[in-house]
Amino acid sequence: MIHYGLKGVIAAETGISHVDGEKGQLIYRGYEIGEIIDQCTFEEAAYLLWYGEFPTGEQLHDLKVSLVGNRQLPSYIIDLIVSLPDEMDLMSALRTILSAEGRKAYRWKPTIEQAIRMTAMAPTIIAFRRRHLEGKTFIPPKPELNHVENYLYMLKGEVPTKAHVNALETYMILTMEHGMNASTFSARVTASTESDIVSAITSAIGTMKGPLHGGAPSEVISLLNEVNEQGDAEKVIRNILKRGKKLMGFGHRIYKTIDPRSVALKSKLKAFSGEDKWLDLSMKVEKLGVQILEEVKPGRSLYTNVEFYAAAIMKAVQMEKELFTPTFTASRIVGWSAHILEQAENNVIFRPQSKYIGPIKKKEDSIQV
Numbered sequence: 371m372i373h374y375g376l377k378g379v380i381a382a383e384t385g386i387s388h389v390d391g392e393k394g395q396l397i398y399r400g401y402e403i404g405e406i407i408d409q410c411t412f413e414e415a416a417y418l419l420w421y422g423e424f425p426t427g428e429q430l431h432d433l434k435v436s437l438v439g440n441r442q443l444p445s446y447i448i449d450l451i452v453s454l455p456d457e458m459d460l461m462s463a464l465r466t467i468l469s470a471e472g473r474k475a476y477r478w479k480p481t482i483e484q485a486i487r488m489t490a491m492a493p494t495i496i497a498f499r500r501r502h503l504e505g506k507t508f509i510p511p512k513p514e515l516n517h518v519e520n521y522l523y524m525l526k527g528e529v530p531t532k533a534h535v536n537a538l539e540t541y542m543i544l545t546m547e548h549g550m551n552a553s554t555f556s557a558r559v560t561a562s563t564e565s566d567i568v569s570a571i572t573s574a575i576g577t578m579k580g581p582l583h584g585g586a587p588s589e590v591i592s593l594l595n596e597v598n599e600q601g602d603a604e605k606v607i608r609n610i611l612k613r614g615k616k617l618m619g620f621g622h623r624i625y626k627t628i629d630p631r632s633v634a635l636k637s638k639l640k641a642f643s644g645e646d647k648w649l650d651l652s653m654k655v656e657k658l659g660v661q662i663l664e665e666v667k668p669g670r671s672l673y674t675n676v677e678f679y680a681a682a683i684m685k686a687v688q689m690e691k692e693l694f695t696p697t698f699t700a701s702r703i704v705g706w707s708a709h710i711l712e713q714a715e716n717n718v719i720f721r722p723q724s725k726y727i728g729p730i731k732k733k734e735d736s737i738q739v
């Protein structure tokens with residue numbers, strides 16, 4: 371039997387997270403995601419994923435110090451940020467620039483220190499590259515700001531409001547980790563060859579970029595923009611589906627009910643912006659989208675996924691469309707690296723099989739006379 375797309379195949383045991391697709395539940399290291407976003411910072415959630423438990427005050431302090439030190443970029447990385455062609459999109463640039471970090475020091479086995487370094491570097495690379503493309507000067511990280519505050523500060527050049535930090539931090543914690551999704555699988559496959567953490571994360575970034583995975587939210591914005599311009603949401607949705615296209619931000623391999631991250635983002639947005647044009651538009655498109663998908667694809671249980679409300683939350687914190695997937699990547703590096711470390715603990719190389727459906731030939735039969 372062939373499991374196309376490895377649907378339903380369990381290929382590893384993990385203690386990092388659990389995704390219950392029927393209940394619509396997401397658990398990090400035993401704790402429900404709702405509890406984590408209400409009570410933790412980005413740093414605390416990352417510590418939990420890497421180490422399996424919450425940090426003490428001293429451990430959290432040490433992690434913060436390590437993040438501060440690793441946020442400074444070496445000169446070879448800065449050189450790349452300014453020399454890559456301008457038409458390279460941010461995800462391609464991030465993939466290329468982070469991969470330049472692959473030095474001898476990263477040889478097998480991966481370590482938590484390496485995971486922290488890559489997590490610390492990503493937001494600085496994204497912010498510097500973005501500012502370079504805008505013709506603006508780089509804003510170096512401020513040691514006294516936390517991870518999410520720093521990211522916004524380096525992008526915008528001013529210390530962000532508490533409301534913006536809180537909204538983005540919620541999003542970044544919610545998207546840190548999600549079981550054996552496509553990009554995490556990529557990371558684990560690369561790590562399973564005993565390749566280094568930089569290569570594994572580079573593989574994952576390449577996988578994250580695609581519109582069926584991490585690239586979806588910018589397409590959600592295109593959908594919302596189209597509805598906003600045309601005014602008739604039902605017509606826009608039906609036209610997309612009539613053309614045989616997918617409705618971006620809807621559907622999920624595991625969730626057969628609403629994605630709990632989508633619920634959490636919607637409620638954060640309600641608290642954050644109250645009456646907001648993009649939130650209202652998103653809720654209208656969600657309601658109609660679910661109804662029409664049930665009519666067109668009955669029984670497939672298609673609801674909004676995390677990417678749907680990600681678009682509205684990014685708008686709320688004034689992030690441009692080009693930053694959506696890189697920001698998702700900056701948080702998912704935590705989950706990828708936790709999986710790379712777990713893979714290294716009990717490694718078996720990933721090597722599924724394929725069924726050959728081509729012909730069997732003989733060379734002499736193909737010789738023309």
Ligand SMILES: CC(=O)SCCNC(=O)CCNC(=O)[C@H](O)C(C)(C)COP(=O)(O)OP(=O)(O)OC[C@H]1O[C@@H](n2cnc3c(N)ncnc32)[C@H](O)[C@@H]1OP(=O)(O)O
Nearest residue numbers: 582583584586616617618619620621622623667670675677
């Ligand atoms: C962080 C993340 O990666 S979250 C996912 C982000 N991606 C998106 O939002 C892109 C849109 N969604 C999709 O493409 C899919 O739902 C995926 C990739 C997320 C999941 O794919 P799969 O598990 O392979 O489900 P599959 O594509 O087989 O869907 C089952 C059925 O529902 C349909 N379907 C699934 N999602 C959608 C959608 N968004 N719009 C229209 N139809 C859909 C499929 O066409 C399929 O129909 P069929 O039974 O007639 O063949």
Ligand SMILES: O=C([O-])CC(=O)C(=O)O
Nearest residue numbers: 547548550551552623676
């Ligand atoms: O789990 C998946 O297949 C996709 C997803 O939601 C994620 O990676 O966050």
